[in-house]
Amino acid sequence: MVYDFRQPYSQNHVPWSISGPDKRPNSSSFFGGSFLGNLAQMFGLTSILTVAGSGGSSYLVDTIRLFLLGTLVETGRRFCSWFIERFKFRYSMTARFSEGDPAYEWIILFLTEKNVWRRSRDFWVNSKTSARKWGITLGGEPEVPIVMDQDSEESTDYVPIYEIPQLFYWNGYWLEIHREQGPVQYHNRSTSQSAATLYLTIYSLDMSVMKALVDEARLRYVEVSKPNVIIHSSDVRNAGPSFTWNKVKSKARRPLSSIILPRGELDSIIEDAQDFIDSEDWYMEAGIPHRRGYLLYGPPGTGKSSTIYALAGELGLEIYTISLSSDYIDDSTLQAAASSMPKRSILLIEDIDCAFASREDEEDTLFAPPSPFMHPNGVVPRRSAVTLSGLLNIIDGVDSEEGKFFIATTNYVDRLDAALIRPGRIDRKIEYRLATQEQAQALFTRFFPTSRFAHMASEKHIDLASLAEQFSSGIPEDTFSIAELQGFLLSCKKCPLDAATGVQLWVIKELEQRREREEREETRKLKLKAAKEKRDVSGGLGMGPFVNGSPYSPFGPFRNSIVPPILQVDGLNNPVPQTQTLEEPAEEDGPQEAATEVD
């Protein structure tokens, strides 16, 4: 018996059953019944259909037909995707761009400028921050979609996500872009966020097309970034050989003239850096690694960071900054970070002394109540997971002989190991001092330029130059940082006369406050010292290794407690012991109390 799936239901024929008419609608007419019939034959299902049909079980027949239809559709779908994959594999090439790599930034800018975002249905919405986002304005000029956030007057960025593959046309080639998220564990966060990968497929087998595209994207990026300094950093916990610089900030480029240093100092730094960039061949020929290390040291607020940003802006270098005190940075991540920086960039480590315990730390630890975390030898807990030898390896440039700068800053140069700053690792040490009167005068002139205050000066019959002199003569030499003077000038930024006449009173107040602070610090140290001496006298169990040969006992000072110490961690991640003493202290001024007071 042959089934004729081709007969439509409207002819009152009984195509699916031999046992009589059936009034149900004929779905085969919609789906190409003859083909299904042939398919049924192919799979040997005709006899089943016959039996089912003869038994009147037309539901079963429909189910089987639906099954066949589903199989057909799925097979077709798989075939199509297989075909597309084969086609893509044979006639296209794909480039990957990982978030954190500079090339990712280039390509995102490229896509934004090519208006690929138009087809995007997903956007991140960011309130404007200093972090750079390649966003678009909505309601602005659609032909000019690219917006660097700080240039826009709008307060929101719409950043396309490109998670659905999108096709676009460029220079006579079809390109497809899509983006995938990969899990990355972020430092100190329980939720895991993602670092993205962009896949750019070009339907061509000509490798030069890919290169031309990437070059175009890079050049455009350099051009757009010119008025800014790009600063990369990371807050993700990285594992493995690659490092993700996941945060990008863009700072307006600082004019060199805004940096106030002793005469000729800034020019000499810029010249040195420029000469280094230009001498790549010389370094190669001489067999010297092409890298240069600077150490900027001096009191806080004297312009170390400002100089670095100005230098980077002037020479078009990007900054990659890392904090050694982050507990997720160790030798191998530092190594990976240095390796993943591109040529002509700056590896910046601010406050490099923070990686290692300072003398003050040592004193505080010596006199403070002991912690069970303290090593039995009384070694001060380290602040960073980076070791000195790890850091030396990075500076020696195992991976960085490619026109890279290593710049470190510190407020305490004497805390640094001699090996760290020896010539060859640090090529140039630049000292920053507290402001001279000459610098104070220059700062005043920068705050009150004639161009802006000429009108006021003529109205009030004041001479800005002599006000600047009056201001600077009120500032004692080498006593205040530029940042401190800047703070004062900001408080009277609209009135140069107030600044010049009020500076002496400000100086007196500042010096008085400074003296009080120093006294408080001195008292704190004396109390800690007294506390230590008392402990020594009262048996010496407390400080174990520090007390003339007494054995180390982690619970020594808590011997009157029946409750074990509760351990907390302070802002520097150093353990701070807290006790719940059940007995009253014998003396009011006991060691515990002294320490608590200081806390």
Ligand SMILES: Nc1ncnc2c1ncn2[C@@H]1O[C@H](COP(=O)(O)OP(=O)(O)OP(=O)(O)O)[C@@H](O)[C@H]1O
């Ligand atoms: N020499 C300077 N010239 C111009 N501005 C300065 C100078 N020194 C400090 N400033 C101003 O003071 C502020 C802090 O400066 P900066 O961060 O460069 O100091 P720093 O020496 O790096 O401080 P720290 O050691 O605390 O990092 C900035 O706003 C900067 O504009």
